[in-house]
Amino acid sequence: MGVLLGLFVIFLILLVVLLGLSIGVAFLLAWLLPAVGLEMALLVAVIAVGQAMLMLGRIMGTLPVGPDLEEESEPPLVILDRELSFPRRRRKRS
Numbered sequence: 001m002g003v004l005l006g007l008f009v010i011f012l013i014l015l016v017v018l019l020g021l022s023i024g025v026a027f028l029l030a031w032l033l034p035a036v037g038l039e040m041a042l043l044v045a046v047i048a049v050g051q052a053m054l055m056l057g058r059i060m061g062t063l064p065v066g067p068d069l070e071e072e073s074e075p076p077l078v079i080l081d082r083e084l085s086f087p088r089r090r091r092k093r094s
Contacts, residue, residue, distance in 0.1 A: 018053060022046040 025045035030038045 018049055022049045025049060
C-alpha cells in the first residue's frame with residue numbers, strides 16, 4: 001500500500017510540474033503572439049511540453065545504467081529438440 005501511495009505522489013508531482021511548465025509556456029506564447037488566444041496557447045504548450053517529456057524519457061531510457069549491466073555473462077543455452085512432432089496439415093479437397 002505504501003509503494004502505491006508513493007508512486008501516486010510522484011505521479012501527482014510530475015503532473016503539477018508538467019502543467020505549471022505548460023502554463024508558463026502558454027503565457028509566453030500568448031505574450032509573443034497576441035493573435036493567439038490564451039486557450040489555444042495553453043493547448044499547444046501542454047502538447048509541446050508533453051512531447052518534450054516523452055522524448056526526454058526515451059533518451060534517458062537508452063543511456064547505460066551502470067557498469068554492472070555492461071558485463072554480460074554467457075548467452076543462455078538454447079536446445080532445439082528434433083523429436084518434436086508437429087501436427088500434419090490437411091490437404092484441401094477441391
